[in-house]
Amino acid sequence: MNEAKPEQNDSESSPVLETNERRGFLGSAAAITAAALGGLLGVGPLAIGLYATVMDPLRKKKPPLKNTGGTGVAGAKEGFYFVAQIGEIDSHVPRRFTIVADKIDAWNFMKNQPIGSVYMRMQGEQVECFHTTCPHAGCAVSYELESQSYLCPCHNSSFKVDGSKLEGGGSSNPSPRGLDALEVDVQGTSVFVKYEDYFTGRHDKIAK
């Protein structure tokens, strides 16, 4: 094998092809086994890595045993978070409230972290609550006093104060649905909200 290599531009002229073993590429049992083994070997480590990488985000992270309930407001139902005292909510102008709760981030457990925010306003006796995430592409909307509407800073989505889509406001409105209303539970003067995230860009409101 010390002779010079043939030129590569003509695939049919390699001298070694003329040797006695030249057969169909997958011509023998040995060849088939070899090819299968080769393929399998490449897949082995890849499969294990992919499995771990895919399975982990799907798994729900459990809070550690002795470290729950950091926010310490009693009476929360399953999935509900304390947001505010009822007196803090205005009946005209929606206000933005931050939800503070214990947070798990892979290996870290952190008490009393801001995990999201909502807009709330009193509608008579009822508390009206919207997720601040724009249903179009996930930017955060903010309430504008001047136009009395929610505006998204990204793609011009806009919503009325009751959360419904603002149509024909002089510009396009790409949001597929109105702002996502959140379930509210009032216990005494404490307001709890069932805070969850929804997929954006879809017509229907589907929890993540």
Next chain:
Amino acid sequence: MFRKLYNWFDSRTGVQASLEEALYENIPGGAKWRYVSGSMLVFAFMTQMITGLFLWMHYSPGSQNAWASVYYITFEMEGGNLLRGIHHVMAQAMVCLLPIHLLQVVIEKAYTKPREFNWWLGLVLMKITLALGLTGYLLPWDQKGYWATKVATELAALPPLIGGLTQKIIVGGADYGHFTLTRFFALHAGVLPGLLIGFLVLHLAMFRKHGITAHSSPHRPDQLFWPMQVLKDGIACALLFAVVVFAAIAEPVELGPPAEPTEAFGAARPEWYFLFLFQMLKYFDGSLGFNTELVGAIVLPGVLFGFMFAMPLIARKKFGHHLNVTVIVVIISAAAYLTWEAKQEDNYHLNHPDDVQSEAYKKSKRFHDEVGRSEKEFELIQQLVQDYGIPLEGPAVLQQRDPLTMGLRLFRRQCASCHAYSHDEYAIAGPPNPAAASDSPLNYGAPDLAHFGSVKWIEGLLSNDADNGIRSESYFGKTLHIEGEMAEHVYETMWAAAETDADRQALATQIEQVAWALSAEAQLPYIDYAANQEKIDAGIAHLNDDTFGCIGCHNYGDNEDGYVINLNGYASADWLTKMISDPTQTGFYDGGSENDRMPSFHSEATKLLTPREIELLVRFLREDRTLLED
């Protein structure tokens, strides 16, 4: 249809020609099993690349996150343990395959003309592989990796002039920290694999240029690489992978407790394949009168490597090849011997259980104790992580708030030179030689503090039992108090008065009740006092009636005539804090006249422990594992 598509594809890519070029390599004398070692190394490296890439997706360098992310991969991620296990075992397999491949090349004379460059490339590949092993060892940032790697980087500072600078560049500053990890990680996952791929391509290209070092034989016809050699390589690699996966499952990869720069790790050892270098250093002890460590750590390995580098040139001389083979065999044998010797030293006490007094026995015993202690610390931190999660500040902060982890450390450092702690789960040996002659300076040994303040402990203190009573080594046996008033009182007054078995039985019952009453002062979290209120009440009555004559010396309840060891709040957190801080204060060994060598750990004059450390120790002694607040 398929044929047509393939032809279309091939005419544009030339894939057929490339495949043929790759696969139709002529093998003089035919495919052989012994040609598989190179392919196995390539396969091992490929496995490391793939598993490494997936580990990278979950690893976070930095001194707060590194251990935490590896902990997560190893114990919380589904399939993570296997993933890391394969990476861990395959790395070792690679290091095992290297000398095999190298020996083959030497024996087959494949390093000589015209293959000098391929030999040199192979040596570079070996160095890179070993560097990958070294850098990977640190990344989990556990005690083992931290202290073992520290030795390696300290050695890097040995060469005169450039040493200090080299060390700082590798470590990323004067101390180990974030940059040590980011640098090691970049080396391990970026620089070194990149270099390895580059040199591997050259190595393979050069190999293809010169072909296999074998000659055609009339008995065995030549074969092409495809399919028989590929099949053999494939089977060998599949076997390797199976063995590695099996090993990774059979012995799940471990993780030590998180790196703690102030908590020296007495069992620092490099990964086993560096053990021969570690062991060799012991021979360079400076007995020749100069800094021989430099010789052992850098010069000698450098010379040996230099020799290997020169081997193709040496082989040109007469008998050169024989010299090369001899030297390589000697090097490998010496490395094997040193590895074996290092293992023997670390296991000496297991192999020579009777040689208790020898230094070798003590050393290997200490090594194993440290390994055990490290495993225990890992169990503790694992429990903490499961209970509390890891705070942003990192796992070490969690440990520093845990009375059990810190109590064991502090007790070992500050208390164990006098006190033993013979707890079932967390035993700490007391003073080294309690059985020494009575005039020996080693003749000290204060009470065993395991379960201090419990009913059992107090019962023992009030007992005249030779093995577990007040004059036994578990209590005042090795202190001046053995002849003190308390011991005398227990022997001569309390127990001497009980003459019949019935008397002794009655006394034991009363002592149990008093022990309950005193232990109730402690309110230890692991004792159910409410269920034993009757005994406690009876005990309180005995104390107030002075049945045993306690309150002649001790304060208890309304009685304030005592001058030593206040029994109010006995063994409570407050009481223990005062006792440890300054045992000579009022209510304890008043003025110090009754105190037998117990130091003040935090007083006007001494600051051996901080208040926080004392609080941790107090909770530890009370077996109260409530975490300290930040």
